[in-house]
Amino acid sequence: MVDRAVEKSSLGSDIPxxxxxxxxxxxxxxxxxxxxxxxxxxxxxxxxxxxxxxIPRHCGHPPFGMREFKRILTGPNYAKKLxxxxxxxxxxxxxxxxxxxxxxxxxxxxxxxxxAEVINAGRVIYATGVREMPRSARLISGKRNSGIVNSGALQxxxxxxxxxxxxxxxxxxxxxxxxxxxxxxHHAGIKPVTMIGEHDExxxxxxxxxxxxxxxxxxxxxxxxxPRIMGIPLHLGARxxxxxxxxxxxxxxxxxxxxxxxxxxxxxxxxxGKFTPEATLALxxxxxxxxxxxxxxxxxxxxxxxxxxCATGNLLRPGETAGWCWNEGRQAGRLVADDLKxxxxxxxxxIQIYLxxxxxxxxxxxxxxxxxSAGMEDLQLRFKNSAKGYIIGTSGEETVYRRKVxxxxxxxxxxxxxxxxxKCSEGNIQxxxxxx
Amino acid sequence: xxxxxxxxxxxxPASNEIFDIVVIGAGVVGCAIARxxxxxxxxxxxxEKASDILDGASKANSAILHTGFDAPSGSLxxxxxxxxxxxxxxIHQELGLPLEKTGAHVVAWNDEEVARxxxxxSQAHANxxxxxxxxxxxxxxxxxxxxxxxxxxxxxVPGEAIIDPWSAPYSYLRQALLxxxxxxxxxxxxxxxxxxxxxxxxxxxxxxxxxxxxxxAGLYGDQINEKLLGRSTFGIMPRKGQFVxxxxxxxxxxxxxxxxxxxxxxxxxVIFQTVFGNLAVGxxxxxxxxxxxxxxxKDTLQSLINAGIDKIPALKHxxxxxxxxxxxxxTENKDYQIELDETQNWITVGGIRSTGLSGALGIxxxxxxxxxxxxxxHKPVKNPQLPKxxxxxxxxxxxxxxxxxxxxxxxxxxxxxxxxxxxIEQALEGSLAxxxxxxxxxxxxVTMGRCQGFxxxxxxxxxxxxxxxxxxAKKINNG
Numbered sequence: 010m011v012d013r014a015v016e017k018s019s020l021g022s023d024i025p026x027x028x029x030x031x032x033x034x035x036x037x038x039x040x041x042x043x044x045x046x047x048x049x050x051x052x053x054x055x056x057x058x059x060x061x062x063x064i065p066r067h068c069g070h071p072p073f074g075m076r077e078f079k080r081i082l083t084g085p086n087y088a089k090k091l092x093x094x095x096x097x098x099x100x101x102x103x104x105x106x107x108x109x110x111x112x113x114x115x116x117x118x119x120x121x122x123x124x125a126e127v128i129n130a131g132r133v134i135y136a137t138g139v140r141e142m143p144r145s146a147r148l149i150s151g152k153r154n155s156g157i158v159n160s161g162a163l164q165x166x167x168x169x170x171x172x173x174x175x176x177x178x179x180x181x182x183x184x185x186x187x188x189x190x191x192x193x194x195h196h197a198g199i200k201p202v203t204m205i206g207e208h209d210e211x212x213x214x215x216x217x218x219x220x221x222x223x224x225x226x227x228x229x230x231x232x233x234x235x236p237r238i239m240g241i242p243l244h245l246g247a248r249x250x251x252x253x254x255x256x257x258x259x260x261x262x263x264x265x266x267x268x269x270x271x272x273x274x275x276x277x278x279x280x281x282g283k284f285t286p287e288a289t290l291a292l293x294x295x296x297x298x299x300x301x302x303x304x305x306x307x308x309x310x311x312x313x314x315x316x317x318x319c320a321t322g323n324l325l326r327p328g329e330t331a332g333w334c335w336n337e338g339r340q341a342g343r344l345v346a347d348d349l350k351x352x353x354x355x356x357x358x359x360i361q362i363y364l365x366x367x368x369x370x371x372x373x374x375x376x377x378x379x380x381x382s383a384g385m386e387d388l389q390l391r392f393k394n395s396a397k398g399y400i401i402g403t404s405g406e407e408t409v410y411r412r413k414v415x416x417x418x419x420x421x422x423x424x425x426x427x428x429x430x431x432k433c434s435e436g437n438i439q440x441x442x443x444x445x
Numbered sequence: 446x447x448x449x450x451x452x453x454x455x456x457x458p459a460s461n462e463i464f465d466i467v468v469i470g471a472g473v474v475g476c477a478i479a480r481x482x483x484x485x486x487x488x489x490x491x492x493e494k495a496s497d498i499l500d501g502a503s504k505a506n507s508a509i510l511h512t513g514f515d516a517p518s519g520s521l522x523x524x525x526x527x528x529x530x531x532x533x534x535x536i537h538q539e540l541g542l543p544l545e546k547t548g549a550h551v552v553a554w555n556d557e558e559v560a561r562x563x564x565x566x567s568q569a570h571a572n573x574x575x576x577x578x579x580x581x582x583x584x585x586x587x588x589x590x591x592x593x594x595x596x597x598x599x600x601x602v603p604g605e606a607i608i609d610p611w612s613a614p615y616s617y618l619r620q621a622l623l624x625x626x627x628x629x630x631x632x633x634x635x636x637x638x639x640x641x642x643x644x645x646x647x648x649x650x651x652x653x654x655x656x657x658x659x660x661x662a663g664l665y666g667d668q669i670n671e672k673l674l675g676r677s678t679f680g681i682m683p684r685k686g687q688f689v690x691x692x693x694x695x696x697x698x699x700x701x702x703x704x705x706x707x708x709x710x711x712x713x714x715v716i717f718q719t720v721f722g723n724l725a726v727g728x729x730x731x732x733x734x735x736x737x738x739x740x741x742x743k744d745t746l747q748s749l750i751n752a753g754i755d756k757i758p759a760l761k762h763x764x765x766x767x768x769x770x771x772x773x774x775x776t777e778n779k780d781y782q783i784e785l786d787e788t789q790n791w792i793t794v795g796g797i798r799s800t801g802l803s804g805a806l807g808i809x810x811x812x813x814x815x816x817x818x819x820x821x822x823h824k825p826v827k828n829p830q831l832p833k834x835x836x837x838x839x840x841x842x843x844x845x846x847x848x849x850x851x852x853x854x855x856x857x858x859x860x861x862x863x864x865x866x867x868x869i870e871q872a873l874e875g876s877l878a879x880x881x882x883x884x885x886x887x888x889x890x891v892t893m894g895r896c897q898g899f900x901x902x903x904x905x906x907x908x909x910x911x912x913x914x915x916x917x918a919k920k921i922n923n924g
Binding site: 057059067105107109120122123124125140141143144145146148149150151152153155158159161162165166167169170171172173174197198251252255256257285287289292293298300303 | 690692693694737738739740741742743744746747762764765766767768769849850851852853854855856857860861863882894895896897898899900902903904906907915917918919920921
């Protein structure tokens with residue numbers, strides 16, 4: 010009998026790993042493809058699931074792939090296409106491979122069916138994506154019975170395992186994913202009873218990154234009507250007060266915009282959106298974390314507090330589309346390839362972006378190295394509530410940036426890094442929001 | 446109902462023999478007593494109305510192994526905690542159970558509390574916990590640098606430890622079963638008669654015969670006594686405790702259990718590490734009528750979080766991983782209610798309100814003493830068999846490796862808590878097979894990490910097909 014304990018996975022062979030990518034979703038795969046295209050020799054993707062592809066694997070509906078492939082694909086087909094592209098350029102994809110610890114100098118403790126093992130990589134790209142905020146962290150009152158799931162878990166149940174946890178759930182949230190959940194339910198024959206959103210308008214916005222244009226308002230109007238077409242009442246400005254039932258959900262209490270409380274009979278609760286980076290490894294490891302984004306602190310190259318590590322995709326900040334992440338991954342791949350060739354431009358100085366306004370949810374990257382040359386071109390911001398006013402950047406006493414904006418929750422606002430920093434001769438930048 | 450779930454089947458005739466002992470209730474106390482009596486040589490059956498053990502008061506607590514330093518002097522509770530603590534120290538290695546002797550600090554946050562530290566110190570010494578000492582602000586700051594500046598002084602209790610509230614009772618019962626006990630689940634005791642020295646217990650799964658009955662029904666202890674004896678000397682007054690569990694990143698913010706200076710009614714809100722690497726804050730103390738309702742409340746949870754941040758400011762940036770609530774079976778009395786009814790061969794073990802985990806092994810000893818004092822005797826098991834517990838916590842000092850560290854685990858299913866497919870399959874088999882998601886969670890820790898099941902629920906639904914009477918999900922029948 011072979012002693013399996015001394016066998017190792019094919020990862021730890023004698024050929025050094027130039028770049029290890031943790032996570033085989035859109036950003037991780039696109040980083041891997043780009044690294045190979047840039048001539049990097051051994052690129053390995055460490056994917057803990059049984060198949061690479063990430064979240065799109067269980068989004069059984071379109072639209073995916075418009076930015077990348079100029080055509081509309083369903084999530085699973087999009088995921089397959091990414092995996093095929095990666096395999097075609099000889100990216101090594103290792104599935105069922107879990108990274109347990111990420112240590113300094115690119116040392117990774119992993120586990121596969123061969124057990125625990127330590128591998129080393131020249132550079133590590135974190136591309137672990139996002140997940141939705143669970144019931145616990147939302148501090149929802151009431152029973153903790155079965156039938157309360159995030160939309161991601163529901164999607165995997167429906168599309169990957171052909172199962173459904175309930176028949177008549179309530180949908181909480183009005184982000185894009187919330188509307189995609191209606192389609193997931195429809196696919197499984199699940200009939201949601203109600204949909205509620207905490208804000209006065211729906212949170213979902215037209216994904217500008219795909220088709221820029223002024224069609225946000227008709228898009229949102231369409232989304233508003235969509236649940237009703239599907240026979241699902243939509244309540245905006247409504248809150249989930251408590252969940253009731255014994256072993257299973259039997260009803261929920263909601264509070265409508267007019268303050269009236271209502272009991273909604275249902276057998277499940279779908280908690281959608283409120284994305285948070287899956288930063289487990291970074292949190293338990295040695296990297297600095299930005300509490301605002303929930304992801305690692307990075308500069309515009311995506312480099313973490315340990316420059317051997319680089320972060321990309323939704324781990325950087327919650328909740329962008331697959332296409333956006335794919336693009337970020339591609340850029341991260343190029344930057345890491347340059348870094349390995351010592352071609353990454355050095356910084357003369359590095360400034361930190363501080364947020365001194367509670368309306369601003371986050372700004373990423375947190376550090377900007379000057380002079381600007383390669384890397385992310387924009388600062389990405391999100392806001393907690395809808396407001397109109399000015400984003401103001403100050404450095405010391407001096408105002409270095411000022412722009413009129415109208416902001417909405419979960420809606421991306423970008424500021425070109427060159428416009429933000431070109432008047433900043435020294436010191437850091439403080440961002441505030443002045444309501445008008 | 447699926448073929449793998451046997452709970453609806455009536456008790457087999459073979460199990461209709463006369464047991465020496467029937468233990469009602471498989472909470473931590475019932476499991477410890479089953480083990481204790483089995484090792485003493487008794488033929489024991491344990492009955493549990495839920496599908497899995499630890500479904501009542503034992504499912505949620507602060508998982509601290511107490512020394513008894515603050516238990517009421519001269520109380521039965523103190524005796525049981527001291528004995529229980531002692532025995533856990535003796536057996537945890539051979540049972541493969543975790544123990545982290547973090548110690549505790551009873552921290553005074555204002556002058557009034559500082560003034561009360563002396564009496565806590567003298568009570569601890571009177572209780573025989575000799576290494577308890579008073580420490581000043583400076584020393585406390587050195588030991589616990591993340592406490593807020595309002596921490597003025599503390600009593601240091603080096604012996605307090607943290608353990609796993611579930612693997613311990615699972616292991617007690619596993620050892621009982623390995624050495625001859627029988628367990629019946631989804632088996633609710635409905636009535637009973639005592640005749641000619643034999644109890645006939647009518648359960649939802651048929652009749653069980655036993656010479657003695659030990660009521661360990663926890664939150665239902667008084668009801669069982671009323672139903673079977675016609676009276677109860679105490680009434681259960683459920684007291685809910687809510688908890689907030691912070692992300693593993695918060696674990697290192699304390700080095701010991703941070704206890705408050707207690708009030709009359711409750712030990713107050715504790716900040717404690719878990720052996721699984723989290724940091725938790727709780728419990729509250731809320732009296733309620735319901736013996737089942739473990740719902741959590743947003744405002745209460747928020748106030749727990751605020752209380753935590755107040756004491757440890759760095760908690761402000763820590764994400765919440767889980768929230769939970771437990772019920773303590775409090776009574777109108779402060780002490781444990783352990784009574785022997787010699788005329789009816791009945792022992793009541795009630796009112797084990799908040800120290801059941803620490804006291805269980807000691808309670809078992811005490812109850813066996815009561816039992817043997819009335820002339821009952823068995824031949825203790827020589828070289829009892831040791832159960833094999835799943836290793837949920839890596840402890841290189843004890844030579845314990847997690848399953849993911851070994852080969853052929855097949856797959857990591859729960860990524861947050863690193864639970865493997867092999868561990869899940871093992872928990873779904875055997876005499877203590879998980880029959881509910883809650884039971885599987887307690888045995889393996891699946892879905893108990895950061896993502897709370899976002900990633901693994903679908904896979905779990907597939908792996909647990911046919912094992913649970915209330916399945917995670919059903920197959921879609923749309924062709």
